[in-house]
Every structure is written in structure tokens, then in C-alpha cells.
Amino acid sequence: MKLGVLGTGMVGLAISNRLAELGHEAMIGTREPSKSGDKLKSRSDAVKVGTFSESAAFGQIIFNATNGAFSLDALRLAGKS
Numbered sequence: 001m002k003l004g005v006l007g008t009g010m011v012g013l014a015i016s017n018r019l020a021e022l023g024h025e026a027m028i029g030t031r032e033p034s035k036s037g038d039k040l041k042s043r044s045d046a047v048k049v050g051t052f053s054e055s056a057a058f059g060q061i062i063f064n065a066t067n068g069a070f071s072l073d074a075l076r077l078a079g080k081s
């Protein structure tokens with residue numbers, strides 16, 4: 001199954017790494033993929049990285065693991081194609 005995981009914090013990373021471990025295709029979403037290197041140090045190589053909208057478009061199911069104070073902003077970005 002293809003899954004989108006919005007959020008590059010410890011929750012998003014733990015979920016996406018585990019999904020990949022279980023054999024799913026996971027794409028983690030962030031505002032700026034090109035600037036997320038350090039944040040994603042513990043990302044499995046099997047986990048793809050994209051923008052919030054790319055991750056949302058990729059997933060058949062979407063996990064929202066963004067900071068609660070900014071979740072609506074992140075979801076607005078995710079909704080843009």
C-alpha cells in the first residue's frame with residue numbers, strides 16, 4: 001500500500017520507517033524537502049521524501065504527524081496539487 005506521512009518530527013519518522021519496514025511504500029512530507037537533510041537523518045532509505053502536497057497525493061492513506069499549532073497550515077499545503 002502507498003502511504004503519505006505528513007511531518008518530519010520523531011512521530012512522522014517513526015511511522016514512515018515502520019511502514020517501510022512492513023513492506024509498504026511511504027513518502028514523508030515536509031515544507032521544503034531540499035532543506036530537510038538533518039531532520040531526516042534517521043529516515044530509512046526506503047522512505048521517499050516530498051512536499052506536503054506530494055506526500056498527500058502519493059498516499060492512499062495519509063497520516064498527519066505535523067506540529068499541532070501548525071497542522072491547519074500544513075494541511076492547506078497538503079491540499080494544493
Ligand SMILES: NC(=O)c1ccc[n+]([C@@H]2O[C@H](COP(=O)([O-])OP(=O)(O)OC[C@H]3O[C@@H](n4cnc5c(N)ncnc54)[C@H](OP(=O)(O)O)[C@@H]3O)[C@@H](O)[C@H]2O)c1
Pocket residue numbers: 006007008009010011012029030031032036065066067068070071073074
Ligand atoms: N514527539 C512526541 O513524543 C509526541 C508524542 C505524542 C504526540 N505527539 C504529537 O505528534 C505530532 C508530531 O510530533 P513530532 O514531535 O513528531 O513533530 P513536531 O516537531 O511537533 O512537528 C514537526 C512537523 O510540523 C511541521 N511544521 C512545523 N511548523 C510548521 C508550519 N509553520 N507550517 C507547516 N508545518 C509546520 C514541520 O514541517 P517541516 O518538515 O517543513 O519542518 C514538521 O513536519 C504533534 O502534533 C505532537 O503534538 C508527539
